[in-house]
Amino acid sequence: MTNLQGIAASSGIAIAKVYRLEAPDLSYSKKDIDQPEQEIKRLHDALDVSKSELEKIKEHTKNTLGDEHAEIFSAHLLVLSDPELIKPIEDKIKAENVNAEAGLDETANMFIDMFKNMDNEYMRERAADIHDVTKRVMAHLLNVTFPDPALINEEVVIVADDLTPSDTAQLNKQYVKGFTTDIGGRTSHSAIMARSLEIPAVVGTKDVTSKAPKDSLIIVDGINGDVIIEPTEEQVNDYKQKQEDFEQKKKEWAKLKDEPTVTAEGDHVELAANIGTPQDVDGVLNNGGEGVGLYRTEFLYMGKSQLPTEEEQFDSYSTVLKQMGDKPVVVRTLDIGGDKELDYLDLPDEMNPFLGYRAIRLCLERDDIFRVQLRALLRASVHGNLKIMFPMIATLDEFRQAKAILDEEKEKLVNEGKEVSETIEVGMMVEIPATAVIARQFAKEVDFFSIGTNDLIQYTMAADRMNERVSYLYQPYNPAILNLINNVIEAAHAEGKWAGMCGEMAGDEIAIPILLSLGLDEFSMSATSILPARTQIRTLSKEDWISYKDELLSKGTSDEVVDFVKEKTQSR
Numbered sequence: 001m002t003n004l005q006g007i008a009a010s011s012g013i014a015i016a017k018v019y020r021l022e023a024p025d026l027s028y029s030k031k032d033i034d035q036p037e038q039e040i041k042r043l044h045d046a047l048d049v050s051k052s053e054l055e056k057i058k059e060h061t062k063n064t065l066g067d068e069h070a071e072i073f074s075a076h077l078l079v080l081s082d083p084e085l086i087k088p089i090e091d092k093i094k095a096e097n098v099n100a101e102a103g104l105d106e107t108a109n110m111f112i113d114m115f116k117n118m119d120n121e122y123m124r125e126r127a128a129d130i131h132d133v134t135k136r137v138m139a140h141l142l143n144v145t146f147p148d149p150a151l152i153n154e155e156v157v158i159v160a161d162d163l164t165p166s167d168t169a170q171l172n173k174q175y176v177k178g179f180t181t182d183i184g185g186r187t188s189h190s191a192i193m194a195r196s197l198e199i200p201a202v203v204g205t206k207d208v209t210s211k212a213p214k215d216s217l218i219i220v221d222g223i224n225g226d227v228i229i230e231p232t233e234e235q236v237n238d239y240k241q242k243q244e245d246f247e248q249k250k251k252e253w254a255k256l257k258d259e260p261t262v263t264a265e266g267d268h269v270e271l272a273a274n275i276g277t278p279q280d281v282d283g284v285l286n287n288g289g290e291g292v293g294l295y296r297t298e299f300l301y302m303g304k305s306q307l308p309t310e311e312e313q314f315d316s317y318s319t320v321l322k323q324m325g326d327k328p329v330v331v332r333t334l335d336i337g338g339d340k341e342l343d344y345l346d347l348p349d350e351m352n353p354f355l356g357y358r359a360i361r362l363c364l365e366r367d368d369i370f371r372v373q374l375r376a377l378l379r380a381s382v383h384g385n386l387k388i389m390f391p392m393i394a395t396l397d398e399f400r401q402a403k404a405i406l407d408e409e410k411e412k413l414v415n416e417g418k419e420v421s422e423t424i425e426v427g428m429m430v431e432i433p434a435t436a437v438i439a440r441q442f443a444k445e446v447d448f449f450s451i452g453t454n455d456l457i458q459y460t461m462a463a464d465r466m467n468e469r470v471s472y473l474y475q476p477y478n479p480a481i482l483n484l485i486n487n488v489i490e491a492a493h494a495e496g497k498w499a500g501m502c503g504e505m506a507g508d509e510i511a512i513p514i515l516l517s518l519g520l521d522e523f524s525m526s527a528t529s530i531l532p533a534r535t536q537i538r539t540l541s542k543e544d545w546i547s548y549k550d551e552l553l554s555k556g557t558s559d560e561v562v563d564f565v566k567e568k569t570q571s572r
Helices: 036-065 065-078 083-096 100-117 123-141 167-171 188-195 232-254 277-287 309-322 360-365 366-383 396-415 433-437 439-441 453-461 466-471 480-494 511-518 529-535 542-547 549-553 559-571
Strands: 002-005 007-010 013-020 157-158 177-183 201-203 217-221 226-229 270-275 294-297 328-330 387-390 424-428 446-453 498-501 521-524
Touching: 002 123, 013 177, 013 232, 036 065, 036 083, 036 100, 036 123, 036 360, 065 123, 083 100, 100 123, 123 453, 157 217, 167 232, 177 217, 177 328, 188 201, 188 529, 226 270, 270 277, 270 529, 270 549, 277 309, 277 529, 294 309, 294 521, 309 328, 309 366, 360 396, 366 387, 387 446, 396 424, 396 439, 396 453, 424 433, 424 439, 433 439, 433 453, 433 480, 439 446, 439 480, 446 480, 453 480, 480 498, 480 511, 480 549, 480 559, 511 529, 511 542, 511 549, 511 559, 521 529, 542 549, 549 559
Parallel strands: 013 157, 157 177, 177 201, 270 294, 270 521, 294 328, 328 387, 387 424, 424 446, 446 498, 498 521
Antiparallel strands: 002 226, 007 201, 013 217, 217 226
16 A cells, blocks of 8 residues: 555546556567568558557547547548558568568658658648557557557546646546546646546656556545555545545535525626536536636647648637527637647747747747637637637737737628627736736726736746646745736726636635635636535625735735635634
């Protein structure tokens, strides 16, 4: 029995056997061979098995996550059937009398390098497809197990060094009862998606992959951040009881699903949800969400071999808007960069990508990509209550440029005879300290602010939120952060605008009374956090907390703020 402590990333208790999600070792030895036909047969056997797997994954992904996520596997299947790739591999095996592994690897790398350096964007995108599918074929040639989260068909807890957003998007919660990782934080994208999927998760354990044997029993406590490997029978029984208690608590929360979010004296605040795909909307509605405060559109672009088309994007945006009815849906334009990369875009390697070429900076330079997204959004706007916001805005000029491009595309659509809503609010994320400092200037031009605390905190504290060594500096309650947030909210209200928050801080039980005191209008969080937050807010007096505002903002440390909040909440 081994106990580990990590970061509670998604609430709930999981008890199941370990499924190790590991990158396979695909190293091989180049060999001279006497029977090339036998090697070519080995190659085709590996191709056939790979195709069969990809067909299953494609169908599974389509059924669980929709056509958009399944498209990447269609592209991969095309590559596996492409004679322009397969024949050169066969020719190399025959001409050089080398084994299938060498023929595959050397030919694939030749094509990958060639396509990466082409001016034609379609051909550059093919490089990513070839890289992904040939790894699978190589694994079968080497008789190495290739991990596929989408193919899991028994109850497991995934153990991995980390999970990519694409990995997490493939998880089927019918079978994947939880996951735990060596690295990551509560605000990592895999953690955020886990909350959307309602899968218990503990991240940042540092060494769970070295401690948890394959198929061993494991407990993941996503409430307290505990991981227990090979637990005792007594521990299993205790945690089964905790599972039941948690499910009972969820039933109590569920009674408030259709109730408004009001404070003790009846003042209304809006509780919205953060989503990544149209499939997440069910979770929003089932958890009583009053809107979507953040639709992360980058997941439309990830896990694919090429950029999504205007029609693909239109279908996704209009689906969400229709499902939400007249409830607001705030869509964030493409936020790629930092820890979110696209193989087919070939983004530059940067010393510090979080402070580099990403989000609105990329979109303003690659306005061909940006304009396609804006057209899709504008066309979809007639199907619901759409609000558009731009991420990573650092200067007024950036906001003005983005708004001008939006206006240009709107005018083009109108001239084409396309219907576009006339009531779209256009706002921005506040996640850069410079923006928060001069929020009053921005407030004159935007329709709303949405505070992205995940990045605002790491930029203000100069502490990478994915770096465990400086994780102690990721302090949502630090007075510096609270004063910046207060500045943004006051600036918005001075101009008659509203201010929301879409960072994970919005659903934090310590932060909620603080944000109430600062006058935040909209709290947007993981869907599963909505009902606990609504339950908490109903016990809080907004009037009381507003009276504590000056004292909160004058505290010197994060701990002092936390102690103050606990003292005031426990005294009621």
